[in-house]
Amino acid sequence: GESVGLHLPTLSVQEGDNSIINCAYSNSASDYFIWYKQESGKGPQFIIDIRSNMDKRQGQRVTVLLNKTVKHLSLQIAATQPGDSAVYFCAENVPGSARQLTFGSGTQLTVLP
Amino acid sequence: EAGVAQSPRYKIIEKRQSVAFWCNPISGHATLYWYQQILGQGPKLLIQFQNNGVVDDSQLPKDRFSAERLKGVDSTLKIQPAKLEDSAVYLCASSLGTGAYEQYFGPGTRLTVT
Numbered sequence: 001g002e003s004v005g006l007h008l009p010t011l012s013v014q015e016g017d018n019s020i021i022n023c024a025y026s027n028s029a030s031d032y033f034i035w036y037k038q039e040s041g042k043g044p045q046f047i048i049d050i051r052s053n054m055d056k057r058q059g060q061r062v063t064v065l066l067n068k069t070v071k072h073l074s075l076q077i078a079a080t081q082p083g084d085s086a087v088y089f090c091a092e093n094v095p096g097s098a099r100q101l102t103f104g105s106g107t108q109l110t111v112l113p
Numbered sequence: 114e115a116g117v118a119q120s121p122r123y124k125i126i127e128k129r130q131s132v133a134f135w136c137n138p139i140s141g142h143a144t145l146y147w148y149q150q151i152l153g154q155g156p157k158l159l160i161q162f163q164n165n166g167v168v169d170d171s172q173l174p175k176d177r178f179s180a181e182r183l184k185g186v187d188s189t190l191k192i193q194p195a196k197l198e199d200s201a202v203y204l205c206a207s208s209l210g211t212g213a214y215e216q217y218f219g220p221g222t223r224l225t226v227t
Binding site for chain 1: 117144146154155156157158161163168169206208210213214215216217218219220221
């Protein structure tokens with residue numbers, strides 16, 4: 001079946017730099033996307049979401065960009081901090097389901113001092 | 114607001130033994146999900162409840178896994194008998210329900226089957 005995937009399994013950035021985490025999705029019918037952050041030993045934590053009728057949404061230090069033409073999603077983190085080190089998952093809704101999400105395999109972000 | 118509670122946090126069992134996990138969702142959340150997360154992978158949905166009814170259990174290995182949410186609040190997930198490949202983190206999540214996509218996750222139970 002179709003699934004959400006990530007371009008890079010690991011990403012290392014210097015503290016203070018901006019981070020960009022990418023995600024490719026294959027189900028063109030998906031109309032909702034969400035980014036989660038998972039720290040070691042914890043459950044995933046909501047970061048930001050976006051609906052398919054938008055191409056950009058901003059939160060506090062985070063921005064999600066959606067390119068439906070190429071079915072690509074990205075999470076930008078401004079001024080990356082040590083506390084941002086975690087695994088980041090993108091997820092998409094399962095069209096026709098009762099609010100189910102399909103998760104990608106995740107990107108490990110490491111913030112270097 | 115209290116988050117999703119899960120217990121135990123860690124469990125080690127031998128193969129062929131049984132194990133049960135407990136989840137208490139956020140108060141007022143009608144929808145409850147159980148996920149299996151194998152190391153290095155994203156969460157994979159096992160079962161979804163709406164109140165005390167099963168919405169989708171198509172990915173639950175029913176020969177060994179079972180789950181219930183009898184009173185529409187707490188839920189238990191059971192594995193009997195466990196296999197080595199069941200070693201994973203079992204995550205419980207809840208959401209408000211109709212119209213809500215955002216799911217709130219508990220800390221998970223790390224299961225090791227030896």
